[in-house]
Amino acid sequence: MVQESNENLPTSTSAITEDEILLQDQQMKRIEDEQKAAPLVGDKSPFFTLIGYYDEVTSPAFFAKANELAETYSDIRYIRGDGNCFYRAVLVGLVEIMLNDREKLLKFIASSKEWTDRLVKLGFPDWTCTDFCEYFIEFLQKIADGKTKNEAVFENMNDDNTANYLLMFFRLITSGYLKGNSTEYEPFIGEGMPLAQYCESEIEAMWKEADHLAIIALVKATNIHLRIEYMDRSVAPNGGWHHNLPDGDDATFVPDITLLYRPGHYDLIYKKSVDSSG
Amino acid sequence: MAGYALKRLMTEYKELTTRPPEGIIAAPIDEDNFFEWECLITGPEETCFANGVFPARITFPQDYPLSPPKMRFTCGIFHPNIYADGRVCISILHAPGDDPTGYESSNERWSPVQSIEKILLSVVSMLAEPNDESPANVSAAKMWREDRTQFEKIADQLVRKTLCLPASEA
Numbered sequence: 001m002v003q004e005s006n007e008n009l010p011t012s013t014s015a016i017t018e019d020e021i022l023l024q025d026q027q028m029k030r031i032e033d034e035q036k037a038a039p040l041v042g043d044k045s046p047f048f049t050l051i052g053y054y055d056e057v058t059s060p061a062f063f064a065k066a067n068e069l070a071e072t073y074s075d076i077r078y079i080r081g082d083g084n085c086f087y088r089a090v091l092v093g094l095v096e097i098m099l100n101d102r103e104k105l106l107k108f109i110a111s112s113k114e115w116t117d118r119l120v121k122l123g124f125p126d127w128t129c130t131d132f133c134e135y136f137i138e139f140l141q142k143i144a145d146g147k148t149k150n151e152a153v154f155e156n157m158n159d160d161n162t163a164n165y166l167l168m169f170f171r172l173i174t175s176g177y178l179k180g181n182s183t184e185y186e187p188f189i190g191e192g193m194p195l196a197q198y199c200e201s202e203i204e205a206m207w208k209e210a211d212h213l214a215i216i217a218l219v220k221a222t223n224i225h226l227r228i229e230y231m232d233r234s235v236a237p238n239g240g241w242h243h244n245l246p247d248g249d250d251a252t253f254v255p256d257i258t259l260l261y262r263p264g265h266y267d268l269i270y271k272k273s274v275d276s277s278g
Numbered sequence: 279m280a281g282y283a284l285k286r287l288m289t290e291y292k293e294l295t296t297r298p299p300e301g302i303i304a305a306p307i308d309e310d311n312f313f314e315w316e317c318l319i320t321g322p323e324e325t326c327f328a329n330g331v332f333p334a335r336i337t338f339p340q341d342y343p344l345s346p347p348k349m350r351f352t353c354g355i356f357h358p359n360i361y362a363d364g365r366v367c368i369s370i371l372h373a374p375g376d377d378p379t380g381y382e383s384s385n386e387r388w389s390p391v392q393s394i395e396k397i398l399l400s401v402v403s404m405l406a407e408p409n410d411e412s413p414a415n416v417s418a419a420k421m422w423r424e425d426r427t428q429f430e431k432i433a434d435q436l437v438r439k440t441l442c443l444p445a446s447e448a
Contacts, residue, residue, distance in 0.1 A: 128391045204389035
């Protein structure tokens with residue numbers, strides 16, 4: 001009996017050793033380095049480059065889906081997977097639209113100014129919050145005034161600090177939209193967490209991934225039509241391959257921005273131009 | 279690279295000097311380096327830390343305010359939420375998901391719209407109300423829970439020390 005007792009001793013699963021912590025740190029560092037090796041926002045690449053990531057034999061479903069999407073989409077812009085990818089993809093998509101459409105640019109500047117006031121009224125900390133708003137508005141204003149050329153815009157969106165300052169504006173209006181419509185959205189937050197707390201810890205903090213609620217909120221806050229194509233249909237809210245936001249019938253829905261969802265990650269994708277797709 | 283951080287830190291410095299929160303002084307140690315601050319925190323009234331003036335250092339990362347700063351008391355304070363080396367362990371100094379002790383899930387986390395002032399105010403409430411679940415200083419937490427008199431005695435000695443008063447007897 002006595003000699004068997006060793007088997008019943010608690011194993012060291014609860015106590016993490018220093019070696020394990022060191023190993024975890026090294027792994028985290030490696031993942032971080034890998035992330036940082038990729039640009040925040042890649043150049044537009046041909047969509048078929050995506051097919052190359054999947055093996056026909058080992059991941060047949062993704063391989064098939066990538067091929068199928070390649071019939072509709074011509075280009076893809078890879079976004080860095082750093083937890084900000086959803087917000088960053090929408091930011092880049094919107095800026096691209098505004099670079100080509102002055103009217104939309106001016107309209108978005110106006111609505112960004114409205115958002116600044118709204119956020120303060122919603123009780124966001126006054127100047128720390130408006131700092132990000134003003135920075136974003138100034139960025140757009142410089143484009144409107146012709147002071148920032150297209151090339152420089154993409155340089156800005158690839159510079160860690162500038163890009164993340166711009167991105168914070170999107171996180172703030174996402175949070176602001178939910179806080180401004182809390183009665184409607186609070187029931188969707190799990191574990192009885194208050195909406196304000198959810199917003200502060202899940203949305204306003206950098207490097208936190210967007211969940212479905214954040215996606216809806218940003219779409220409503222920016223007033224865009226967004227389509228998300230899912231590589232993995234099991235996560236699509238409607239069980240299908242793509243999802244339109246706000247909900248819209250495929251026949252009439254014209255997306256401003258289309259994102260590709262692969263488990264845990266969003267990239268920006270572009271439809272083939274009208275003359276080549278019929 | 280650090281231009282945005284610097285601009286923000288200068289604004290915060292200005293805010294803190296024009297509208298200082300009660301009992302708190304905070305400023306860069308050297309005006310050539312805005313990333314290293316020193317602060318003095320007065321112990322909250324009606325607590326065992328009352329009247330003490332506790333010095334601490336705040337170190338800001340290059341990507342502040344996207345990432346939170348670090349704070350360390352330099353006066354050897356004995357407290358459940360302060361490591362033996364002086365590092366402060368409270369929720370607002372951690373980004374979400376980065377939770378070394380696991381008890382902080384329901385508390386306020388760092389986000390870029392927080393500020394130095396918010397951190398300092400949280401530190402004052404931490405002094406007033408230690409959180410003794412999964413503490414940074416286990417023996418301080420144990421004493422806080424089981425031998426409050428002794429805990430208060432140690433705090434009182436530190437208060438006297440920070441005020442350059444002679445140690446009390448007993």
